[in-house]
Amino acid sequence: MSASDMQQPRRSGQRTFDGALIGCGFFARNHLHAWREVEGARIVALCDADEARLRAAGREFGIERLYTDAATMLQAERLDFVDIATTAASHRALVEMAASARVAAICQKPFAPTLDDARAMVDACREAGVSLMVHENFRWQSALQAAGAALREGAIGKPFWGRVSFRSAFDVFSGQPYLAQNERFIVEDLGIHVLDIARFLFGDVSRLSANIARVNPAIRGEDVATILLSHENGVSSVVDCSYATRLPHELFPQTLVEVDGSEGTLRLLADYRLQIHTAAGTETRDAAPPALTWASSPWEAIQHSVLDIQKHWVDCLRRGVEPATSGRDNLRTLALVEATYLSAREGRSVHMSEVERNAATLGERGTVAR
Ligand code: NAD
Ligand code: 89V
Numbered sequence: 566m567s568a569s570d571m572q573q574p575r576r577s578g579q580r581t582f583d584g585a586l587i588g589c590g591f592f593a594r595n596h597l598h599a600w601r602e603v604e605g606a607r608i609v610a611l612c613d614a615d616e617a618r619l620r621a622a623g624r625e626f627g628i629e630r631l632y633t634d635a636a637t638m639l640q641a642e643r644l645d646f647v648d649i650a651t652t653a654a655s656h657r658a659l660v661e662m663a664a665s666a667r668v669a670a671i672c673q674k675p676f677a678p679t680l681d682d683a684r685a686m687v688d689a690c691r692e693a694g695v696s697l698m699v700h701e702n703f704r705w706q707s708a709l710q711a712a713g714a715a716l717r718e719g720a721i722g723k724p725f726w727g728r729v730s731f732r733s734a735f736d737v738f739s740g741q742p743y744l745a746q747n748e749r750f751i752v753e754d755l756g757i758h759v760l761d762i763a764r765f766l767f768g769d770v771s772r773l774s775a776n777i778a779r780v781n782p783a784i785r786g787e788d789v790a791t792i793l794l795s796h797e798n799g800v801s802s803v804v805d806c807s808y809a810t811r812l813p814h815e816l817f818p819q820t821l822v823e824v825d826g827s828e829g830t831l832r833l834l835a836d837y838r839l840q841i842h843t844a845a846g847t848e849t850r851d852a853a854p855p856a857l858t859w860a861s862s863p864w865e866a867i868q869h870s871v872l873d874i875q876k877h878w879v880d881c882l883r884r885g886v887e888p889a890t891s892g893r894d895n896l897r898t899l900a901l902v903e904a905t906y907l908s909a910r911e912g913r914s915v916h917m918s919e920v921e922r923n924a925a926t927l928g929e930r931g932t933v934a935r
Pocket of ligand 2: 755758
């Protein structure tokens, strides 16, 4: 079924879509603030298994229909969509529940713990005829959208090399303590955004090679990753991320970008300065996110991207088209995460066809590309 065949919401026209948010934890507050500013959608109900969190969110955002069980909520409410802001372990069950109720779904990243789960979620929504978007918001940051637009317009000619870099010593564990316990950390949680940006800027990947390491002894997973990507269009790029990098100017949560093209260079520099250099000269402009009344430092760029991806969702629901970061699209970003771990574990480069074909036995067998 194509995106345009997807079931249209129950009522059509310039109307308001009714949604429910599932998971009222650390990040969900950003979704709830943003929903208040998205024209054409409103959150009518909340769900969290933790009753205290649920009631606190209900009070703060003035939402009265509260549920501790998603199945009960889906039966009781007449919803156009659910916005799932729980951690990955619960995503498949919740998305499949929404699909069974023929309700469209937004699902936070990481989409799923495995590619097989993610595929099952995409299939369930396709079979139910409902839209599914992964809340992969980083590419929606204003500075990254500006960089992408400049490349598409040919500002530096044909790109041949790129780097997408996120290096920080920010204490991410204070807001998200579960990250310190995860066996997989930076690639699955943060690298997933940076890899998605590389796909957004340079297109899909045919092959990659990765090194990962743990520097911080107090956490379980890796906190440093360096990944060399060969894109299908011939671009070579480097994705690097670190939570072990102490800099004189802490940049969290900024992603820096370098692109070399046939006619010039593009740099997304610190503090959202977008620089384009060609034979005609050098232009540097401010690509910082517009201010939001509810933004809190240093999260402004991420918070603005939450607003923009949620606006995009409503626009796509209205038009009956597939979102840019649909479940289907995100399978390819998730495959890059899996390929990164496989490459690092086995010390070899990995063809994406190998990961995409052998999801069930990922890491156990496959073609070796040396
Ligand atoms: P959290 O643990 O603070 O909140 C999750 C909430 O979901 C909890 O209150 C929990 O009780 C609830 N929950 C879990 N399973 C449930 C279920 N089956 N039914 C109802 N409620 C359930 O987590 P968080 O830090 O807010 O992260 C949530 C997700 O958001 C994660 O997947 C994380 O990776 C993602 N995240 C994304 C960004 C971003 O920029 N896109 C930033 C931070 C976190
Ligand atoms: O996007 C995330 O999931 C977050 C953060 C941006 C802090 O890494 O964990």
